Amino acid sequence: MKILPDENILVGQWTTDEEGNVIADSVCRRIEELIKCHLKEIARDNSGWDVLYCNPEDGRLWELTYPKSSLHGGGPPQLRCVTSDEAKKKYGRIAGSGDSFNE
Numbered sequence: 001m002k003i004l005p006d007e008n009i010l011v012g013q014w015t016t017d018e019e020g021n022v023i024a025d026s027v028c029r030r031i032e033e034l035i036k037c038h039l040k041e042i043a044r045d046n047s048g049w050d051v052l053y054c055n056p057e058d059g060r061l062w063e064l065t066y067p068k069s070s071l072h073g074g075g076p077p078q079l080r081c082v083t084s085d086e087a088k089k090k091y092g093r094i095a096g097s098g099d100s101f102n103e
Helices: 025-036 084-091
Strands: 009-011 015-016 022-024 041-045 049-052 061-065 077-083
Touching: 009 025, 025 077, 041 084, 049 084, 061 084
Parallel strands: none
Antiparallel strands: 009 077, 015 022, 041 049, 049 061, 061 077
């Protein structure tokens, strides 16, 4: 499923089953699908963990982060819509991300 026009943030969660196995929720799986099939990667921060994407359908910028980074593997993902100003401040000038971002 693609990102809907009224969506601004997707926050994944991890749970555990009866045997103690970590299970990614449906939002984690959706984020994975979006970054593999729908969004275009345009930048990474210096750590390589935070990634900036552009939605080619509407030009909005999306940042993939792992807010619970103290957990093994960085924790569950979060995909958040960011403004051009936020993206410029963190990632600098990015080629190929749309005219409004490069101005």
